[in-house]
Amino acid sequence: MSSPVIAIDAMGGDFGPRCIVPACISFLASHPAVTLILVGDPDVIQGHVDQFSFDDSRLRIHVATQAVDMAEKPSYALRNKPDSSMKVALGLVASGEADACVSAGNTGALMAFARQTLDTLPWIERPAIYTHLPVMGRQCVLVDLGANLDCSALNLYQFACLGAAAAKATGIHEPRVALLNVGVEPTKGNSVVQQASILLEKCRRLNYVGFIEANAVFRSEADVVVCDGFVGNVLLKGSEGLISMLFKQLEGAPVFLRLLAAPLLYRLRKEMMPARYNGAGFLGLRGLVIKSHGSADEFGFQRAIEQAVHAVELRLDTLIKANFLDLYEDSVPKCD
Amino acid sequence: MSSPVIAIDAMGGDFGPRCIVPACISFLASHPAVTLILVGDPDVIQGHVDQFSFDDSRLRIHVATQAVDMAEKPSYALRNKPDSSMKVALGLVASGEADACVSAGNTGALMAFARQTLDTLPWIERPAIYTHLPVMGRQCVLVDLGANLDCSALNLYQFACLGAAAAKATGIHEPRVALLNVGVEPTKGNSVVQQASILLEKCRRLNYVGFIEANAVFRSEADVVVCDGFVGNVLLKGSEGLISMLFKQLEGAPVFLRLLAAPLLYRLRKEMMPARYNGAGFLGLRGLVIKSHGSADEFGFQRAIEQAVHAVELRLDTLIKANFLDLYEDSVPKCD
Numbered sequence A, B: 001m002s003s004p005v006i007a008i009d010a011m012g013g014d015f016g017p018r019c020i021v022p023a024c025i026s027f028l029a030s031h032p033a034v035t036l037i038l039v040g041d042p043d044v045i046q047g048h049v050d051q052f053s054f055d056d057s058r059l060r061i062h063v064a065t066q067a068v069d070m071a072e073k074p075s076y077a078l079r080n081k082p083d084s085s086m087k088v089a090l091g092l093v094a095s096g097e098a099d100a101c102v103s104a105g106n107t108g109a110l111m112a113f114a115r116q117t118l119d120t121l122p123w124i125e126r127p128a129i130y131t132h133l134p135v136m137g138r139q140c141v142l143v144d145l146g147a148n149l150d151c152s153a154l155n156l157y158q159f160a161c162l163g164a165a166a167a168k169a170t171g172i173h174e175p176r177v178a179l180l181n182v183g184v185e186p187t188k189g190n191s192v193v194q195q196a197s198i199l200l201e202k203c204r205r206l207n208y209v210g211f212i213e214a215n216a217v218f219r220s221e222a223d224v225v226v227c228d229g230f231v232g233n234v235l236l237k238g239s240e241g242l243i244s245m246l247f248k249q250l251e252g253a254p255v256f257l258r259l260l261a262a263p264l265l266y267r268l269r270k271e272m273m274p275a276r277y278n279g280a281g282f283l284g285l286r287g288l289v290i291k292s293h294g295s296a297d298e299f300g301f302q303r304a305i306e307q308a309v310h311a312v313e314l315r316l317d318t319l320i321k322a323n324f325l326d327l328y329e330d331s332v333p334k335c336d
Helices: A017-030 A042-049 A074-080 A085-094 A107-118 A153-169 A191-202 A214-218 A229-251 A255-272 A298-314 A316-331 B017-030 B042-049 B074-080 B085-094 B107-118 B153-169 B191-202 B214-218 B229-251 B255-272 B298-314 B316-331
Strands: A005-009 A035-040 A059-063 A100-103 A128-135 A138-143 A176-180 A207-212 A224-226 A280-283 A288-291 B005-009 B035-040 B059-063 B100-103 B128-135 B138-143 B176-180 B207-212 B224-226 B280-283 B288-291
Touching: A005 A017, A005 A085, A005 A298, A017 A035, A017 A042, A017 A059, A017 A298, A035 A042, A035 A085, A042 A059, A059 A085, A074 A107, A085 A100, A085 A107, A085 A288, A100 A298, A107 A288, A128 A153, A128 A214, A128 A229, A138 A153, A138 A229, A153 A176, A153 A191, A153 A224, A153 A280, A153 A316, A176 A191, A176 A229, A191 A207, A207 A214, A214 B229, A229 A255, A229 B214, A229 B229, A229 B255, A255 B229, A255 B255, A288 A298, A298 A316, B005 B085, B005 B298, B017 B035, B017 B042, B017 B059, B017 B298, B035 B042, B035 B085, B042 B059, B059 B085, B074 B107, B085 B100, B085 B107, B085 B288, B100 B298, B107 B288, B128 B153, B128 B214, B128 B229, B138 B153, B138 B229, B153 B176, B153 B191, B153 B224, B153 B280, B153 B316, B176 B191, B176 B229, B191 B207, B207 B214, B229 B255, B288 B298, B298 B316
Parallel strands: A005 A035, A005 A100, A035 A059, A100 A288, A138 A224, A176 A207, A176 A224, B005 B035, B005 B100, B035 B059, B100 B288, B138 B224, B176 B207, B176 B224
Antiparallel strands: A128 A138, A128 A280, A280 A288, B128 B138, B128 B280, B280 B288
16 A cells, blocks of 8 residues: 555644644654645744754645634534634545544544544444553453533444444454443443443344443453443543553652662553553544544654554554444344 | 441442451451441341351341342332331431441442431432542542432532532532533533533632543542532542552562562552542431442451441531531522
């Protein structure tokens, strides 16, 4: 295949181009086969680019005259920001000029523009966001992470199929799919998870293992964990916050203790640091979109670009689509 | 004050009396001023008691002929289990024979029986469950943890006032109250958290600091974090699962690395191990009820009894009630 071309929303995120441009330049230096298209205000981007001396043959700047604010309502952005860096970057994927898009911008607006620009897979009511959460000895697909705060049972059912399709695409055979709940007994949970569980039990193509509690997620009792976007967002950010806190607390320990523990801490940091896992994928769209944390630093944003490149190399969108259709076609649920 | 008397639901939890009875006996040995009333099947309890030789003058057995199953629907338990160990233990608090009740049983049933037996504070629609989550350098009140899976804005508002009352009762002046959300911008979140935020902004007696993301909870950016019970349950159990996973992973590291790191790990374990924090309090009731994890071991169950004793010694129910009335009386929201 030809070398990956990634469209970057250069204006998004809490720090915008002053973080994203240096991250892109560092990324290009360590990834000689990748081309990046930085989308946004060309003067601002060029200003940041000029602070570095590097081979810029694989960095292109693409004009977009608007930017979506982090606090903007997605509906407002959709109506009023047709030439936003976010929308234009997604457009480059739709037109085939780029293989994937990375944005650290407003999640809701990114999802709204992505639906409009890239279209959804068959049957999909609402696309979702997923990531690979590091759990005991492996990784687990967690979906949704915040694109859909209020979900129907059918939404959760579709997220389960999409999540399973994504897990299969990364080589997991017959992924165990579970619904996140407050208990594992069938009487537990609200009416939405209970109905979703009934739908999932009927789907013979899916290896549905029932409800899972949040602690069991980290015991690696499922390969795909499904929940609404509010809950998934809290689980993901909570884990990240807790890990960061632990490292902060360890830094506060006496120096000699830290020195003794340094090799172990290094291992732990390497496996668990949230920034290493920055970058969440959109599921249910015709095209690859990676969402970076709004607060990602240069290191974190590079991890998000890395994910995009990896997804392009794996042809992840094609694989996920094929897996999803295979799972879903014979199991379209009959809902009221 | 007289010495604390704690009513124990001896039949509850995943392990029932075979875990709870030894936990109670160990607890009595280390707490010479406390009396425990073990409620449940007297033959079963006595059978476990007889396996130990100890001074049993501060252990009493109180008969209850039924037990609530962990998977039972609360409505079913409420109708069919009037003589359950759970209900009878709560009754001992209502009658003044015990100062507090501890149960590791079915959370929903415990809450339903507690409402029926102990009654709620004025205005309170639905009581909640809270705990003190260990966060950066301090602890933070997290409410609700699973008693109320679907909440209205008014429920969240009341949880905020109850949580603030609990924080004040443990000595925090002007506790910073925040609503857990997927972002801090006012446009973020679902309609319930948005409406709850509007109610909270109007409450002048409360130090409401706005939305908080789950990672910021661990950065100690609030003293009281309010959410619905589904989300709170996932945040709490997720943190516990992550911490347990980290310790498991560290156990898998080479021996010499672990030996070097042992002093630091000891500190960390002491501060963070979930079992140390077992025991969540009910808020909004006239009486002290502590819920232990269903899966708590002997050590964990003792921590729950310890919490109950501590709450009795602090007269926590009286303090929380006074603080709540003080916060709420002038700020009863006008809702549709």
